[in-house]
Amino acid sequence: MIDTLLFSRRRRMMAALLVLAAAAGCALAPGSGNAATPTASSSVGSSPAWSTCPLPGQPTRQCATVRVPVDAAKPNGEKVGIAISRLPAAKRSERIGALVWNPGGPGESGLWAPAALLPPELSERFDLIGFDMRGTGKSGALPECGETTDELKRLSETPGLAKVQHRARLAAAARSYTERCTRKLGPIAGHLGSRDVARDIDAIRAALGEEKISLLMGSYGTMLAQAYLTLHPDRVRAAVLDGTMDPAVSGVRASLDGSGSQTDTNYFSNDPDDAAREKLRLTLSGFTPWCRAHEDVCPVHADPLGSAEKAAGLKGRAPQDKAARTKRVLGAAVAAMFVPDRWQALAGALGAARTGSTTALDEFAAQGVPKELADVMKPTLDLGYDLGVRCTDFAWPRTVDGVIDTYVKQGGGEAGYIAADYLPCAFWPRPEKPLGALKGSAGVTPLVINGEHDPRTGIEGARAAARRLGARLLTFPGRTHEATTGGVECAQRAAVVYLTNGKTADLPECGIRR
Structure with a gap:
């Protein structure tokens, strides 16, 4: 089911960690109880009424809700509740402050915090803050608009966009879908972009009672980070942008790069052994x-x-049962990845595998991801929400002819299946200008981290964003996307050094450094 959700529209990533569960061939095993959800609420600027909402591996987790205006220009108008979570710093006497995290998507759930995937120094020194973005999950999840009309769907089957006929009918279909979808979504339809979410983040900061916050944001979350750095540079202590997007590119370019290109199916290397090694590093x-x-x-x-690679048959002479070994070890790694209480048992199982005993690994893999975690990590996949974000954040032509011609120019004639989704951007309501080339200030020097061969956020976009932000760019060899939660140890060490002291000097080397 997970693979179906991910690739059926070839448009948005599922939460990367749940995809790994599917890739490893392990089911999401039932857990005990239901996922805790935030029920307490507060107004902007007041202290949230926290309630306990533990998850496996996160026994101290707390939840609350901060209510914010749908439209910042109408502070007394309609409100939406932003669900937030907090993992209090484990070493209270050494606490630095609040570290706000977002995984991107757009639409991936951020209400959980990836403490088990990050270096322990971060959860020891910071309160880890997660939140669901407005219109998703527990933050006023929007009704689904569903897929586009048959007229637009036929565009996805067109052999060459340059030869598309009946553009007037396509324009009418795109306008009709936009009008139907925005009526269903209501006033928030034009307020789902990164600027509005950045304002929500500042409401979270105020509700936490923090003068400044630190940011750790990945993939599409780096758009939120850049928007926040631009709107509130004096309220940022430090900011890590991991797998960085460039808001200055066109909407067409952004959709080609991250929402439906061949990189969706080639997220990992085409070599199955390399792909398995990458998945193990992530898990x-x-x-x-x-x-x-x-x-x-x-x-x-x-x-x-x-040791995990060797147990999976990925090091040394390949065993005849390598496929079965790889599936077994990946399944065990996925079952343990979020729950530190399971790590000692996993270590023992990997140790036993060195002597040829795989029983413990098999038993471990059978546990799967705890259901409570699987429930809270569900992403928002609806096209209407995705359009609300991307049509707002990026610059799009204001006519269907312009959108199609730009796809032909920037993506070639075979991009019909992407254009079919994004033609409505020609008509989507835009109360504010696109983000464009956001610039930093002298107040804070962000740290931008990016893989040299990241297939989702290319290195050139990261370089451009870092240059405009006045950021320190740390690159590393490889394809890993979101290195701090993806097991790239040099990037993790750099993030710890930077976030704990707030300085970009004397960071660990990652092989390639600029």
Whole structure:
């Protein structure tokens, strides 16, 4: 089911970690109880009424709701509740402040916080703050607009966009879909973009009682970070942008790069062994540094990732049952990735695999991801929400002819299946200008992290955004997207150093550094 949701429209990523569960071939196992959801609420600027909402691996988790205006220009108008979560810093005496996280998407749930995937220093020194973006999850989830009309769907089957006929009918269909969808969504339809979400983040900051916050945002979340840095530079202590998008590109270009191109199916390397190694690094993102630091209880502490690769048949001479071994180890890694209480048992299972015993790995894989976590991590996949974000954030031609011609120019004639989704952007309501080339200020120097061969957020876009923000750019070899939660150890160390001292000097090397 997860693969179906991810690729049926080839438009948006599911939460990357749930995709790994499907890739590993392990089901999302039932857990005990239901996912806790925030019920307490507060007004902008007041202290939230926190309620306990523990999750597996996050026993101290707290939840609340902050109510914000749908339209910032109408502060007394319609409100939407933004659901937030907090993992209090484990070392209260060494607490630095609040670290606000967002995974991107747009539409991936941020209400949980990826403490188990990050270096432990961050959850020790910071309150980790997660939130669902307006219109998603527990933050006023919007009604679904559904897919586009048959007239637009036929565009996805057109062999060449340059030869498209009946453009007037396409324009009428796109306008009709826009009008129907925006009526269903209501006033928030034109207020789903990154500027509005950045204002929500500042309402969260105020409700937390923090003078300044730190940011850790990945993928599409880097659009939120850039918007916040532009709107409220004096309220940012430090900001890590991980897998950075360039808001200055056109909407057509952005949709081609991240919403339906071949990179969706090639997110991992085309080589199956390389893809499996990448998945293991991602799933063991938090386990690896934990194992290195706990050699007394982790028998594979000398090389945690290498031990997993060897158990999966990915190192040394390939065994005849390599496919089965790889599936087994990936399944075990996924079952443990979010729950630190399971890490010691996983370490023991990997240690046992060195002597040929795989029983423990099989038993581990059978557990799957706890249901409570799977429930809270569900993304918003509806096209209407996606249009509300992308049509607002990026610059689009104001006619269907212009959108089609731009797709032909920038994506070639074979981009019909993407254009079919985004023709409504020609008519979508835009109360504000597109984000464009957002610039930083002298108040804070962000850290931009990007893979040299990231297939989702290309290195050139990261370089352009870093240059405009006056940021420090840290690049690393490889394809990993969102390195801080993806097991790229040098990037994780750099993020820890930067976030804890607020300075971009003396960061660890990552092989390629600018």
